[in-house]
Amino acid sequence: MNPFRPLRRHLLAFACCVVAGHAQAADYTMRISHQFPPLHQVAKAMESFASDARAATGGRVEVQVFGAEQLYKANQNHAAVARGQVEAAVISNFTWGSTVPEMNLSSIPFLIARADQLRRFPGSEAAKLLDGKLEATGVRNLAWLVDANDALFTSSKAPLIAPADFRGVKIRGFSKLVDHGFAAMGATPVTMPGSEVYQALQSGVIDAGVTGVAAGHSRRYYEVQKYGVACAFQTVYDNLVVNPAWWAKLPADLQAALRQAAAKAEAGLLPNDNSVAAEDVKRLREKGMEVTVLTPAQEKALADVMQPPVIKAFVESTPDGARLVELVRKL
8 A cells, every 4th residue: 555645635635625615715726736845936936826816817716736746746747637636737848758758849958948049939839839749648738837947967076067077977867868968978867856856866876966056956955965067958847737628617718817827927937048047056155065157168068969869869759859949949
């Protein structure tokens, strides 16, 4: 027997009680499951979305946010939404794996990370194509939430700056696709969700971590890693997806109001410029982490090694691969 099942049943029962408690105040309830800790920027964005949705719908939709894997683990959220066990979830693009290989597009190193690209991506031809791929799996996408358009390579023995520095390092991987890039530099990638990385670093299961610069602070990697190397590596998108049957039951005005709140959440997470956020770097340094911000030349050195094998694998993974890469390059 899974020891966590009773706890999950209690949490779901609690969620239903919350729904019942708001029944008189709201016509519809939208429970959102996600994996992020409270201080994570996307977790904060979802709390703001809950408030904005209530205001935009005049209180007719009550949004309940269950973060930090309270209801479902990261790899369970898709099935839970598709089956209607929960109305919505936030799912990171790299967790789709082989289910929707096209969702790995923004994971290609140094392909899409510029602020102007990210502003134009939602609603673009590439985004619409990916929205259709998600809908084919039983979920409807409401928002492209920028989790990070940078990356922090963390380590304990030495900073990971040049391709040669990665040789022999056991590093947290994002996905099988991106792992081709790490492997090209001689690293050994171990794919795992962000919620498991801290313990893996602490116990020595892996030598190095990869996360967004802001998330490196919220997940407290500075407690278990000495060095951090920040760069405009890739974009991690978190998609706010909903159950299509639940969505179809909403009146058109409420759908429009929720789209409005989702668009506000999207906009709030967009970067202002192409630089790695200085404030995020400062916070890590204040916690004792030695952080290096890569120059464009240093980023190019990594891109020259990592990008070719990753693009090759991406194009081979889906008939739409080459088209998607071309569409993003035109943004």
